Amino acid sequence: MAKQTDFYTHNPLIHKDRRLSQSTSAWVRSFSCEALRPLIVCRGPIRKEAMDVYDEMGIHGYGILLSEKDSIVYPNALSPELRKLTDNRRVHRVPDYTGASREERLERIGQIIQIALDNGYDSLFAGYGFMAEDDEFVAAIEKAGLRFIGPCSATQRGAGKKDEAKRTALTVKVSVTPGVDNVTARTLVAKHPSREALLALVTAEGLRCDSRLLADESLSLEQLADHILMASYDKGIDLFSIEELGRQVEAECAAMFRSHPGSRIRLKAIGGGGGKGQRILGASLLGKKSPTDADVAKAAAAAPGLVLEVLNEVKAVGVGDNKNVLIELNIEQTRHNEIQLLGNGQWCIALGGRDCSLQMHEQKLLEISVTQEALALEIEKARAAGQCEAAAALETDLQVLKRMEEESERFGQAVGLDSASTFECIVDRDRHYFMEVNTRIQVEHRVTELVYRLRFTNPDDPQDFFEVESLVEAMALLALHKERLPRPERLPRFGAAAEARLNATDCSLSPSAGGVIRYWSRPIEGEIRDDQGISMLNPDTGLFMRYRVAGAYDSNIALLLTKGDDRRASYEHLAKVLRCTTLRGTDLATNLDFHYGLVNWFLGNTVMAKPTTRFVVPYLTLVGCLKEEAAKIDPVVAFVTLKKHYTQRYAADPEAKKAIAAVLDRKGTLLTRPMQKLLDNPHLLAGWLSLNRKNFRHDNGKLVWLRNPLVVLAETYAYLNMEWRAGVPAAEIIWSHDNELLQKAIAFYARLREHFSLGAADFEELNALLTQDTPQGGYNAADWAAIQSAHLGFEAGNELLGLLFLIAERTRFFDFHVEPNLEVVIPDELNDADLQARMKKVLVPPPATKADEIVTPGGGMYYAQEAPGMPTFVREGDHFEKGQPLFILEVMKMFNKVLAPFSGTIDKILIEGGDGVIVSKGQPIFKVTPDERFVESDPLAIEKERRETTAAYLQAIL
Template sequence: MAPTTDWYQDNPLTHRDRRLAASASEWARSFACEDLKPLIVCRGPIRKEAMDVFDEMGITHYGILLSEKDSIVYPNALAPELRQLTDNRRVHRLPDYTGASKEERVERMHQIVQIAHDNGYDSIFAGYGFMAEDEEFVATVEKAGLKFIGPNSEIQARAGKKDEAKRTALEVGVSVTPGVNDVSARTLLKKLPTRKKLLLVVEARELECDPAIVNDEKAPLEVLAEHVLQGCYAKGIDMFTIEELAEQVQHEVATMFRDHPASRVRLKAIGGGGGKGQRILGASLLSHPNPTAEQIELAAADAPAAVREILNEVKATGVGDNKNVLIELNIEQTRHNEIQLLGNGKWCVSLGGRDCSLQMHEQKLLEVSVTQEALAAAAARAQEAGKDEEARALLTDLEILKRMEADAARFGEAVGLDSASTFECIVDRDRYYFMEVNTRIQVEHRVTELCYALEFANPDDPADTFRVESLVEAMALIARHGARLPKPRRVPRFAAAVEARLNATDASLSPHAGGLIRYWSKPVEGEIRDDQGICLPNPDTGKFIRYRVAGAYDSNIALLLTKGEDRLDSYQHLAKVLGYMRIRGVNLATNLEFHYGLVNWFIGQNVMAKPTTRFVVPYLTLLGRLKEEASKVDPTFGFVEMKKHYARQAGVEYPGDPAMAKAVAEVLDRKSTLLTRPILRLLEDPHLFAGWLSLFRHNYRIEDGRLIWIRNALGVLNDTYEYLNMVHDPKAPAAEVIWQHDHELIQKPLRFYQQLRHTFGLERQEYYKLDEILRNEAPQGGYDADTWAHIRAAHFGFQSGNELLGMLFMLAEKVRFFDFRVEENLDVTIPEYLNDPELQARMKKVLVPPPATKADEIVAVCGGMYYGQEAPGRPRFVHEGMHFEKGQPLYIIEVMKMFNTVRATFSGTVEKVLMTGGDGTIVQKGQPLFKIVPDEKFVEVDPKEVERERRARTGEYLKAVLTTFAEKFSASEQRAEEKRAPRAGRLKAV
């Protein structure tokens, strides 16, 4: 499909005239924002979006902030927006956005404010990153007399801090996740267990505390302790060490393990977000419904290290930082739903939901719209189709969504929400729990924008209205005219929307830092590509400009969105977008194939499925099993063996007739590349393979260990070429499409079978019935004897060799691929063995083999920033001469804002530390870090043995799919000798 040349104009999310100043309505003109002068202090797609929206609103005096860290860490990683914003007076630079320490963070805040003052900006837009929900930053902006385009500092404190938000939720009657919200106060009370001692601290430290709480002798100690801590934060005082906090967290975690057997516990820094500052503990207890005290203590012993890690990630290790950590029960069968909120301080409206359950490492991957209208329509369709269980499940979700939206709006009104925010929830079947509020716009906000617009009406004239379709525009409107804006009405736009995050990750979804994009295909019809302007062509040449993925902050390259008449329609559009997309470069890895396979997996199962947040890792583990088994199959060898099989059968069925054997061989030779090219492509990529299997899983059945085609294998083969986007195109490179002679080989029989189906009144999925008819030697369907003989010979020729495609289904059966499935009630069944941590770790290495290394070296598993200790002041993980055990931490890699602890995969002794740079040093994937002596000697695999295993396994699959001549072409034992040669001639003619 040819790309749309005017995509940037057709994109339903961009390039709309939003200039209220040009409205015919005097009332609407009063809400113009052209005098707003914002400084954009965020990066990624939201920066480009804000630039576009401000341009469309008529806001001409805006600027952007760039971090020099991008180009320092990865040379030439320039912001692509600079192709659009050519006025360098509106481009401002900082070493980085937030600084590496508390002191640097404060310095950055004041630098940003100074840049705004020096350049005439009156407001700050922070998007969804860095300081967007940083209470201290927002307060600094406000004190400087600038507007913050987002929730104000008071909202950031009441709703943005996870502990405060849970307290507010409880106050307004919202169900919250079970856990401990005040572990920092409990840590303080362990040191100062009485009211008298707490008040002595208030007096000695001269803390500013509310007299009503200080003088209330009936106030719970926990409340007073929390109040004392707030006073300490204000003065930059620490009342306990991180080690003391970690010890208290360990105690609370152990208590939760005892109270909730066979459950895990989640730790969350109160200032975290976007996946940062979270760890899950207790995986070892999931299989123990009645854990022993020793097992509980062992699992809880991981808590101190986890506390240090998450505080490091959110940069809350400085003196006076709020180090509170939430300890929550990790609800295992949970879906992650969120409600979009918008308020102006007086009113608050909800704009539907989004399902963000498909995530990994707390990073969302695929986000789907959830609206009351769409759920009601889907439930009605299910009822009409007689799918009662599915209908009940959808109606349950509808009721939950109504409750979540009502509770979210009530929460927003309670805190006086004055901008865009997101009310995040955990959904567990027919219940939901409030999780947190993100006091900022979300990465996936455009999913909501596609489903709903906002209509503002003049209170004095309801017919006088204006419409807002962008949340960024709504945030700017509120910042400029908040109190005057009347409560809007939400207006449905499209029925469904879905967003895939195109990230720089490898096949196992681990971050892959750096990489150069040399080519990116143009967007196709129906694609909404939010790519930070990477695809903006050179304004002089119209050519694609090479782009280096920085990787210093996060792994996102683009947000890919589609809309539709229902969820299936939006998924099918997304599958087309992902399938046609081509992105190539140097040292570049993306999750494009993962998304294509996953979206097609759901299309083949049920797009209304209810996957939990535990879906992705077992799914990847299954794909590892698929790849592992695929590596044991050789389609080229299989094709040769299949030819031998046919030759042997020809000798049995037609003894003394070499013409028939020769004709069969020639027919098969013509099909060699037609069959092997797509099969090889699927076997090479488990993501593509998984999507294909799900789509075509109803095209066969197994009888007595043999594969029987329900649908014509040639039709499946033709659709496979379409699925792999290898359709015939004379202008495309031959390596990317079906070859001309193969195209003709498949189109002719498809027309042949279409005519036969019409003759016998059969549907496409009734090929097995047609096959039975064609086994009859006696003419059928009104054909004469000679024509019928030609038809049967053609059928034999067209079907010969197609069995090779069936090996793919037998491979899937071998690894129990279809045990991972969507049930009638929309629950996803995950085979228990896929939750085995050891299997998951092994399959991760199958998906992405570790970098080549010598037996006496340990190398960096990926590129990023190297750290040799858990936190400043902690002992080094590794030193020369030490012995390490399997599973022991060796180093930490910070890549794309996440800290990844790398553990030893075997035991050994460190002979020499090769990594001489200090913490924060950039390392490359495969770079030697330590010279070691392993405890066990590595044994190399014999390649000849591997090849023997591949051929043996391929032979096993062939036995299950190959048919004999008698099964395929039921010839009479009494056929006359003179009829054999004509049959061979007819076959060769085909």
């Protein structure tokens, strides 16, 4: 038998052998893949992972395909994998992976296949990009006699297109979201409303249709129209206009609004994914149980414009493109769960689930494993702790997971799944709805790899087996040995896993491309970092090589993964990874701090909480509120004022006054340095407040510490990665004299707790003892006086930390919480769109600009119009209103409409080069005349207000 080693338990950049050819078993050796010669036609972390896994499997004849678009758009944004793969004969280039239009896409498919044939590759691996689920691409690969390392074209057609997948799901009794999956067919029927008219259309356009289907009068008009549309795609013609499609979608939306009052509707392009090609409409109707006809008409009227947006985003606006759009009821309070599937065409196995609810703009941010074994363990723990509501909620999750896994396997077999895919669902408490199938490996596939491994056993000898821990490896095995592979057994590995997507986004999670990474700290023990090789050091100098974050594709820089015995352990390890990660660069923005704050929010509440897909935006809004309030406080001013307060308190005792002043002088930087860092970074403050939410209480407006504030202070230094470490620059850690004082204080209280037989959580009781005039615990009067004096000195000034809790109180931070049944409570005001927009600007203030200019909010590609051939949003001389679209900024494949921040008139368009030109953050686009005159803020007035607010805050804690 052959058992593969676990290459995840240490640094993933150190590889281990997983060659089946080295086994002593002839049956195991027969599954060797060393003869495979794949061309890797994807990018990002999955390309580097595939290279590593293939090396470990003994597959050394692979090549990689690079898109020149990255380096054209952002000069020198070259693939870091080239530091490893130095054989130029195995590195190939194309202008772009997919092209900008249908014609370019077909041209690119031909180029890629020809590269494979010309260079002796026998297969293609497309990772988790859009090419991985392009059935035309896969069909062309198969026609050329090559293997596709992924689902075959038949599976891609049956499962990869959202409309076909939904129809298949219905036939195998899979729960689906209510809605319309054939609006293009309905559009065609609306235009040609009889069988005769549709058949005449076939003749007039010369379409090649199946004559048996055309003659089958049992087919409905919509089914017949679907068949005719497929023939039109093959011929590359359109049978209706986008405007006609938009009108049909508008009518369907109006009907759905009437049949589901109070709900919103989601539009999804069938070729979308990763958050692209989706829009939601009907916000004005949300919660309205009896909307008027005028309300419905107004909400539905937005549909045509949104249809154009989603089609444009997935590049399906060309002649002959399949323009079908799913119209689905938007399930409001949902969690996004998905099931990992693997199959060989005959068998299909589910490998547990992943909760991907923590997302924004439909793009996932934090993903965690969900398995039957882990949920059963958490149910036991909740019951043992007397948490009945939590146990019941987790039991519901377990039952839903079992149903999703059962349905996913039925679906996989129905479509003949012969590789890795993902069955995606939305979960609403005890119900779930099938959403779509991603016929490719997912970005978060390693979350599943960490909790399950696969054992393939010889049917003739149960002692003869091999194990696979990588889905990339499993896909290669399936590509080469598909029919021979027996159905594997899934075996638990680690109890839980988590993945944070480190993205090039700013503090508000808006894409931020073009920055340069100049330093990245080394992975810590147990950290799994998939970073495309960016943090690989120069093999000649041992130095970090700078890397420019490109913006032509997606915003992901790396995937950071951790594992643990249970979910809390995986979260704690992830928090440590994030805390110890240092990224430095030029114009570099990432979501590292966001993740650190978020992970600690869950650690401070409960990691078993059930956030919905609507969690992140109100959470960011709350973090914005923290920043706005924190900006009003100056910790240095607060400390100086506090010192004056103490000296006034002891004014009658010169010796005591002198002593307390000396003590406070020593504690100034000890207290204010970490406070300033928390006040400056609202994401860090959000995580810190969550972790310390049980360390204090308010009694009649007075803050009472339930744990020693000095212990909390020591933990704060650790939380900020500022604890004392020899050899680390002083700017990055606690200063040595502050550390000496802090450690002396902690040791003092540890001795007292031991003397009084008190636990660490009994600070309130210890503090009460130390205020007694009569000596306690057998101490004599002199020793007791010395202890009280030391206590006064160690605790003096610690009130300052209480300012942070007052910020939480003023912003109602703790109202955003988790109920005993694990549901997350989001205060209503945080869902207010105006507040969300305002807090987004608080988190990331707009670029500095002149009053008569409008500038780009970030870098990316500029477009003046909605789609090719359409009029520009504005022209010179036009008057625009606040909130009106002015231009589109494409950043990392996301199309962002930039809205007017105020009303005014376009005097001059400053951009040169037309659509697709690259712009940088803060670049002037228009010269304008505002309708109203802007009044600049007075810095002195702002500083005065800050001092007054700080003083007011201090009054509440003194």
